[in-house]
Amino acid sequence: MAQPSRQADIVFVGAGSAGLSGAVRAGELGLKAVVLEKLGSCGGDTLIAAGFWLAGGTRFQRALGIEDSADGLYRYLMEYSSYRCRPDLIRVLADRAAPNLEWLESQGLTFQADVHAHGTTSVRRVHQNVGMGPQYVKVMKERAEQLGAEILLKTGAKELILEGDRVAGVVAETAAGDTIDIRARGVGLTAGGFGKNDEWVGEHLPFKSRYTMVCAGWARGDGVRMARQAGADIADLDACIAYKAEMPDTAGLSMRSFYLLLARDYVVVNQLGERFMDESIWNAHFAHALNVQPNATAYAVLDETMRTANPFYDFAKEVESGRVKKAGTFAELARAAGLPADAFAATLDRYNAGAREGQDREFGKAAGLLRPLENPPYYAVELVPLILNTVGGPRIDARARVLGPGGAPVPGLYAAGNNTAGFYDSYPSTGMGLQMSSIFGQVAAEHLKQTL
Ligand SMILES: Cc1cc2nc3c(=O)[nH]c(=O)nc-3n(C[C@H](O)[C@H](O)[C@H](O)COP(=O)(O)OP(=O)(O)OC[C@H]3O[C@@H](n4cnc5c(N)ncnc54)[C@H](O)[C@@H]3O)c2cc1C
Numbered sequence: 001m002a003q004p005s006r007q008a009d010i011v012f013v014g015a016g017s018a019g020l021s022g023a024v025r026a027g028e029l030g031l032k033a034v035v036l037e038k039l040g041s042c043g044g045d046t047l048i049a050a051g052f053w054l055a056g057g058t059r060f061q062r063a064l065g066i067e068d069s070a071d072g073l074y075r076y077l078m079e080y081s082s083y084r085c086r087p088d089l090i091r092v093l094a095d096r097a098a099p100n101l102e103w104l105e106s107q108g109l110t111f112q113a114d115v116h117a118h119g120t121t122s123v124r125r126v127h128q129n130v131g132m133g134p135q136y137v138k139v140m141k142e143r144a145e146q147l148g149a150e151i152l153l154k155t156g157a158k159e160l161i162l163e164g165d166r167v168a169g170v171v172a173e174t175a176a177g178d179t180i181d182i183r184a185r186g187v188g189l190t191a192g193g194f195g196k197n198d199e200w201v202g203e204h205l206p207f208k209s210r211y212t213m214v215c216a217g218w219a220r221g222d223g224v225r226m227a228r229q230a231g232a233d234i235a236d237l238d239a240c241i242a243y244k245a246e247m248p249d250t251a252g253l254s255m256r257s258f259y260l261l262l263a264r265d266y267v268v269v270n271q272l273g274e275r276f277m278d279e280s281i282w283n284a285h286f287a288h289a290l291n292v293q294p295n296a297t298a299y300a301v302l303d304e305t306m307r308t309a310n311p312f313y314d315f316a317k318e319v320e321s322g323r324v325k326k327a328g329t330f331a332e333l334a335r336a337a338g339l340p341a342d343a344f345a346a347t348l349d350r351y352n353a354g355a356r357e358g359q360d361r362e363f364g365k366a367a368g369l370l371r372p373l374e375n376p377p378y379y380a381v382e383l384v385p386l387i388l389n390t391v392g393g394p395r396i397d398a399r400a401r402v403l404g405p406g407g408a409p410v411p412g413l414y415a416a417g418n419n420t421a422g423f424y425d426s427y428p429s430t431g432m433g434l435q436m437s438s439i440f441g442q443v444a445a446e447h448l449k450q451t452l
Pocket of ligand 1: 013014015016017018019036037038039042043044045046047048049050051052053054155156157158190191192193214215216217218219220222223241388389416417418419430431432433434435437
């Protein structure tokens with residue numbers, strides 16, 4: 001059944017970081033925003049995010065004596081991507097990142113005083129909001145509603161309303177099957193990645209064989225599909241947030257290997273029983289290095305001393321079910337995990353000898369992370385690359401306008417967050433996803449305001 005049409009200045013398709021920040025900003029600018037959310041609660045990936053925000057030149061950094069700036073962040077992001085990402089988008093992101101933390105504080109979020117170094121830099125520029133993703137979603141949803149936004153839950157956007165070459169609104173469907181036309185001057189595609197669309201993931205991502213995807217929300221690629229409907233130029237569908245490693249199937253696990261891997265003192269071997277990296281490298285590099293190993297599979301190996309030292313190493317249930325292998329010697333552990341015993345034992349002997357000397361001659365792991373495995377039993381945890389979601393979609397300009405193949409904006413159409421192209425191919429640092437989504441959601445509202 002069709003419900004009466006609604007009118008708005010801007011409709012956001014998806015209530016994650018991009019849609020909620022966009023709706024708050026729209027409200028501040030006196031614009032009427034409608035936010036459509038396919039599921040029964042707001043948040044998508046934003047809800048399960050750890051609440052890290054990347055920013056250079058913040059008051060938090062200054063208070064800790066950390067020298068940094070928007071320019072420093074810009075250079076880092078451009079160099080990390082070998083200048084393959086879009087300088088105009090990164091410029092906006094870098095310039096607005098520190099002010100955005102203040103804007104978020106003004107909405108009611110608070111940030112931890114400490115600032116962390118992630119990625120391939122030692123500069124500490126990763127901030128964390130108190131209460132992480134859930135707090136962001138709660139605060140921003142309430143704030144958007146206070147400012148007049150209408151958030152329609154269980155209401156999925158189906159297609160754009162096109163008038164000539166102009167986007168004039170969205171057709172949505174409620175859980176009861178009713179359709180609603182929302183006519184608007186601008187539509188913001190903020191529907192997140194397509195990590196739950198197996199067909200597209202298989203077709204586009206470089207992670208073809210084995211991986212674990214942990215994204216939340218609807219994540220079927222509706223933002224990309226709707227951008228295509230309007231004739232947008234689509235790019236970077238092979239880009240994703242590859243972020244270290246997980247067990248191949250997380251169903252029923254009592255522990256998440258991702259947390260287990262935070263310690264970085266374990267050894268990682270591939271199915272040939274060989275190490276292939278310094279186990280402490282940046283999370284994105286870890287995932288990509290693992291992806292090119294035989295069968296994209298590896299094993300984290302640890303001994304009893306390591307297991308008892310880390311509160312996350314509680315995997316008794318996984319040992320009992322056989323998902324984590326346990327044995328008294330390296331040879332037995334290799335047999336249990338199906339690894340070549342001689343090669344595996346030789347790898348561990350070499351690692352242990354280096355660790356006792358405080359030197360990793362093969363991969364240069366820092367001495368402080370080198371600990372010989374010499375206290376049985378030993379454990380082997382199977383790992384495949386962990387992917388948080390995809391990040392390709394329509395190309396946008398620095399005002400979040402969706403671009404057509406010739407580079408001209410598609411009138412009335414904006415995009416922000418994980419369903420946009422141009423920000424990165426390999427994830428440059430924790431804190432990038434929330435920041436780019438939040439900033440460009442706001443940029444969309446600001447540009448629309450300027451056009452009225
Ligand atoms: C476990 C995890 C931890 C993370 N931690 C961090 C972190 O600490 N810091 C950081 O910067 N990044 C982090 N990220 C990445 C970050 O969460 C994302 O980059 C960011 O949240 C993306 O925001 P978004 O608004 O684009 O998408 P989302 O937050 O995913 O929101 C998209 C929303 O759109 C909805 N939707 C989809 N299709 C439709 C439709 N047709 N109609 C209506 N609604 C629709 C979805 O249900 C969803 O709610 C993490 C990701 C994961 C998975």
